[in-house]
Amino acid sequence: CRTSPLRQFSQSSLPLHRNSYALSTFCAEHNNIAVVSPTSFSYFALLLQEVSSFGLPPVWTEQDGSSELNIVAVLNCMYDLIQLHRRGLRTLENMEVEQLKSNSNVDYLQLTSTRLKEQLEISKRENTGLLERERQLQLKVKSLQNCLKNEKEEVQKLQNIIASRASQYNHEMKRKEREFNKLKERLNQLLVDKKEKKQAIDVLNNIGRADGKRSLWKTEKTEAKHEGEMYKTLLSDYDSRQRELLMENAELRKVLQQMKKDMVSILSARKPAAKGDKHEHGGTQAASEEEEDEVFDSSKESVELYCVHAREKLTNSIRLQWRRLKSHVERLDSQVSLAQTGETTNTDAVPRETHEEEMDRLKLEIQQCKDFIQAQQQLLQQQLSSPCDEEAASLLSDGYMLQEKERLGEEWKTLEGQRKIFERERRNFTEAAIRLSHEQLLASKQKYCSHFFTYSSIFTSSKVIRQTNMLVYKYKDYFKCFKANLFSLWNL
Amino acid sequence: MNFSEVFKQTNQLCKVSPDGKYLATCVQYRLVVRDVSTLQILQLYTCLDQVSHMEWSSDSLFILCAMYNRGLVQVWSLEQPDWHCKIDEGSIGLVSSRWSPDGRHILNTTEFHLRVTVWSLCTKAVSYIKYPKACQKGVDFSRDGRYMALAERRDCKDYVCVFVCDDWHLLRHFETETQDLAGLEWSPNGCVLAVWDSCLEYKVLLYSLDGRLLSTYSAYEWSLGVKSVSWSPSSQFLAIGSYDEKVRILNHITWKKITQLEHPAVIDNTKATVYKEVEKRPGVGSDEMSLHSITMGTTLFNTQSKYEICPLPVQIPVVKPDPDRANPKIGISVLAFSSDSRYLATKNDNMATAVWVWDMQKMSLEAVLEQTSAVRCFQWDPQRPRLALCTGNTKLYLWSPGGCVSVQVPTEGGFQVQSLNWHCSGNSLILLGKDQLCLCYMDTDQEDK
Secondary structure, eight states, X not given: OOHHHHHHHHHHTOOOOSSOOOOOOSEEEETTEEEEOGGGHHHHHHHHHHHHHHTOOOSOOTTTOSSSOOHHHHHHHHHHHHHHHHHHHHHHHHHHHHHHHHHHHHHHHHHHHHHHHHHHHHHHHHHHHHHHHHHHHHHHXXXXXXXXXXXXXXXXXXXXHHHHHHXXXXXXXXXXXXXXHHHHHHHHHHHHOOSOOOOEEEESSOOOOTTOOOOOOOOHHHHHXXXXXXXXXXXXXHHHHHXXXXXXXXXXXXXXXXXXXXXXXXXXXXXXXXXXHHHHTTHHHHHHHHHHHHHHHHHHHHSOOOSHHHHHHXXXXXXXXXXXXXXXXXXXXXXXXXXXXXXXXXXXXXXXXXXXXXXXXXXXXXXXXXXHHHHHHHHHHHHHHHIIIIIIIHHHHHHHHHHHXXXXXXXHHHHHHHHHHHHHHHHHHHXXXXXXHHHHHHHHHHHHHHHHHHSTTTOOHHHHXXXXXXXXHHHHHHHHHHHHHHHHHHHO | OEXXXXXXXXXXXXXXXXXXXXXXXXXXXXXXXXXTTTOOEEEEEEOSSOOSEXXXXXXSSEEEEEETTTTEEEEEESSOTTOEEEEEOGGGOOSEEEEOTTSSEEEEEOGGGOEXXXXXXXXXXXXXXXSBOOSTBOEEEOTTSSEEEEEEEETTEEEEEEEETTTTEEEEEEEOOOSSEEEEEEOTTSSEEEEEEOTTSOOEEEEETTSOEEEEEOOOSSSOOEEEEEEOTTXXXXXXXXXXXXXXXXXXXXXXXXXXXXXXXXXXXXXXXXXXXXXXXXXXXXXXXXHHHHHHOGGGTSOEEEEEEEOSSEEOOOOOOOTTSSSOSOSEEEEEEOTTSSEEEXXXXXXXXXXXXXXXXXXXXXXXXXXXXXXXXXXXOSSSSOEEEEOSSSEEEEEETTEEEEEEOOOTTOOOOOEEEEOTTSSEEEEEOSSEEEEEEOOSSOOOO
């Protein structure tokens, strides 16, 4: 509420613009007294309010009582106001200066920022460029490393080759050196050894030549004959080779002719239906070529032309026919594919149903033939194997078995007999040994007893003991001998 | 299949006469001639020293026995046992001795290959051939016996001399474009001579009979080259085996390579059959033991073996050769065509247990036989496409297009088959052990798997 009259005030009658010092008609000079016009009385109150709002002491108060203004107060107020205004202006100036400064700073910063951005862009681009270069260099390094590896391998291989060649050379050198040394030794030996053994042949009688003919003297005639024979051999070899090649050539030529005939026949069968297509391939030329070929066929059969032109004509015509056949087959293929998709019905193309019927019929035929063949094979096998399997094989195996059995039986019998004999003999020997040992013992006992009784007074007990010991040992020896003999007998 | 009893022999010297009627064996100093069918001793000759080389003459009438340490050659006659002939090379020494194709001349190579002396048994005349080359195969006679090609080395250059065997007339003498000629071989039709360089350079040269160079073939440079060369019996193909484990086939019309046969360690993607020898020990009471084997006694302790067909892919055991040694054990060292030129059998040295059989009509692998130990020797039947091979154990192995079979050689004491030779009729095989020999008579019908 306070500001609104001020605004009103400033807007209507007191323009406080710096540059215009519009004098106010607020106060009119009238009798040297400042008389406030009645129209501006309210405004005077507003002024007072304004002054007080500025913090200045009031210019006029109602307490004065006079309508006269205090000049001093007014002057002071004016002065204060002017000061205020001046301060305001100064701050304004400062602020403007500040603003200018900051504007220029902002401009400067903007400039620097754009510059830096540009620099950043440039350096980024440079960076990517450098990265690209580095990548390329890396690739180059890799490829160079590969090359290096290959070269190293190559070098290694060559070194290996050199090493093997070197070892081969060394080996040869050593061999030659050894031979040389042997030669030197032999030479020394021959020089020292005065008597030299000459070469000689010693034949009981000359034998005749293998072919029974007499040998001829070496003359120019024989030399010429040899030359002649040599050339004859070579010529006959070349002749035979040429004959073989001619035969091969004729066969191949025949095959080519046959092929050409077949191709022509196949193509001519399609002629009436595909006459339009013929014109695509340069029909007139083709027709004339075929006529020519037919002419050639008959002539070739009668006169065999082996000149280069004839050969070339044949191969060229074959090539042409082959090309035609190929295009024809391709056309057929495309027709078949079209027929399958059902777009066109070509009278040339075989209808699919009849084709399939044919296929089924053929398959059935094949199966029947296979079955027939299998049955035949089985019958044949039965025929061949039945006589062997049933009779001969089993008989043979039985026969072998019986034979083996018999042999084994016989051998076993003989072994058994031998074993029995050995057993008997062993028993006899043991009995004999036992008997013998008994007799020995008895004999020795008797001897001992007789000795004892006759010389009983003389022998002391120890002697007797010694003697009996000796006898026992003897007896043991005898027994051992007999045992050994028995064992040897058993082992026979 | 019947096996004869075992006879003694020394030095693997055991040869059948060219007419197929007699079998000559050397036992220490003696030369024993037997009848092939009955194996009865027909003649017995005594030489002056242990025989190093023995050879039949082409007409089966004479036998040559060479004793290299003594420098002697003795010739024996089958028709007249008291006929004798002794050639003494004297102090010049003897390194090799052979018959000429007419059976009336003997060619002796002196020590250090100083010269080749041609002795005539008809006239006692002597001819000399100078500067023969000491190489893998320096002399070859054409199949019809009319010409002899001899490698010569003169002034550090290689030459080939072609002689007419009739009168030893020098027909042609030409230089070859080789660095170091290693061998030469006539084609079976006698019109082309194949000459190859040493392994340091892959080069095969083909010369016509009259000395013209027909063609040169070189598959690659620098690596070790040709190891073995073989003509097909029809003269159509020339097979070249090299150190790179491949066989290259040249054709006789253009002398260009028509195919190359590779020997990979892993066999896959082929229609060939791979036969693997599998050993099986006979258990008691198995059905393998027939009465025959019980009475033989020793077969109870010999391991039986049979062939199994392996499904592809198959890995062949490879032995890497020592890289520092010369003549490394790698590459195709043996090539053999069957008599009808239909099949080619090859052996790669670093897969020593495998034999590869190739079909020449299809130019593809037909079969691979993988044995339990290294293959020592294989040879085609001269009459039919049947391959016999041995690996140094007591078995004999046979392959034919119908199948493969392993046969135990039934001898007491174990007879280790180290090499074998077919009889010219193809009806029997001569098996040679270290110092024994045994004949194997084939049945007339083919064996099956």
